[in-house]
Amino acid sequence: MFPRNYWYVAAWADEVRRQEMLRRTICDEPVVLYRREDGRPAALEDRCCHRHMPLSDGRIRGDNVECLYHGLTYDPTGACIRVPSQTQIPPDARVRSYPVAERYGWVWIWMGEPALADPAAIEDFHWMDHPDWRAKGERLAVDANYMLLVDNLLDLTHLQFVHPTTLGTEAISGNPIKTERIGDGVRVTRWIMDSPAPPFFQKAGGFAPDENVDRWQIIDFTPPGFVRLDVGAAKAGTGAPEGDRSQGITMRNLNAITPETDGTTHYFWAQAHDFRIDDPTVTELLFRQVHTAFLEDLAVLKAQQANIDAFGEPPQVDFNQDAGGLQARRALQRILDAEANAGGLRARA
Ligand code: FES
Numbered sequence: 001m002f003p004r005n006y007w008y009v010a011a012w013a014d015e016v017r018r019q020e021m022l023r024r025t026i027c028d029e030p031v032v033l034y035r036r037e038d039g040r041p042a043a044l045e046d047r048c049c050h051r052h053m054p055l056s057d058g059r060i061r062g063d064n065v066e067c068l069y070h071g072l073t074y075d076p077t078g079a080c081i082r083v084p085s086q087t088q089i090p091p092d093a094r095v096r097s098y099p100v101a102e103r104y105g106w107v108w109i110w111m112g113e114p115a116l117a118d119p120a121a122i123e124d125f126h127w128m129d130h131p132d133w134r135a136k137g138e139r140l141a142v143d144a145n146y147m148l149l150v151d152n153l154l155d156l157t158h159l160q161f162v163h164p165t166t167l168g169t170e171a172i173s174g175n176p177i178k179t180e181r182i183g184d185g186v187r188v189t190r191w192i193m194d195s196p197a198p199p200f201f202q203k204a205g206g207f208a209p210d211e212n213v214d215r216w217q218i219i220d221f222t223p224p225g226f227v228r229l230d231v232g233a234a235k236a237g238t239g240a241p242e243g244d245r246s247q248g249i250t251m252r253n254l255n256a257i258t259p260e261t262d263g264t265t266h267y268f269w270a271q272a273h274d275f276r277i278d279d280p281t282v283t284e285l286l287f288r289q290v291h292t293a294f295l296e297d298l299a300v301l302k303a304q305q306a307n308i309d310a311f312g313e314p315p316q317v318d319f320n321q322d323a324g325g326l327q328a329r330r331a332l333q334r335i336l337d338a339e340a341n342a343g344g345l346r347a348r349a
């Protein structure tokens, strides 16, 4: 079960090309993504209504898709507009079409009720293409349920154990977190005051190994799977907690987490920075450092999921550090319940 009435990131814009179809499973539904002649993306259910052939194996004809098997042709609304063997097209000859939008370098897809799809509800990721910022990211395939990744990003005490060569320092887990509920979302804030910068920040911000910093991690989760981290560090005692970040560096770690199946996830992420934006080697360095760390996370998530499967979803013990993840799970449960209720009401109407 996944929240349906949300925009999810389906692909990086350059993954969806003209004259090529991309099959991608999103929230357990195989979807085919392609571009119309004018460049706008389109998304259809990836299954021909005739004999279930994946449409992504077929051909693009102008704005339309022709099935490989017997040539049924669908327009971007999902309506069948051609049946080679007859002139009459039955009205139920159609496939589902999904609302799509392109923003921040990503193609977004609406997996719920099409009438409710409002592009204004797309989550804010303006750091991806704002002129004052530079960002670089990628898509990673995660062998785990998407909520394990949300947990991971909302509890950064793992940095010192999983990422000692990049993001971690000894000082993280000893500093308390503050957890706030903001609408349907959750904010987790941690300040690590007057302690050495992690290796990544030494490289990015030019902090010396023996120079202490005040480091912040402000994590914003919004359902169903968006996590934006405001992270950085400034020379210790220069006023960063009061808002003066001029003696340090600020970054955004931007995460759009899209469920593929119950046990697999599409992980779209990017690292953005607002300092030394004219030096592409800085953008690359930040990307590489975080990429290295995220591969370490992927190994953890895969091992967790394998054990969850092997032990049949055993109970787990929670600690203070889990406050953010637990609130996120509660928010998602509220959404799933509300969507199930609304579906029940519609079915009875
Ligand atoms: S399966 Fe697609 S046309 Fe027959």
Ligand SMILES: [Fe+2]
Binding pocket: 152, 158, 159, 162, 163, 293, 294, 297
């Ligand atoms: Fe991590």
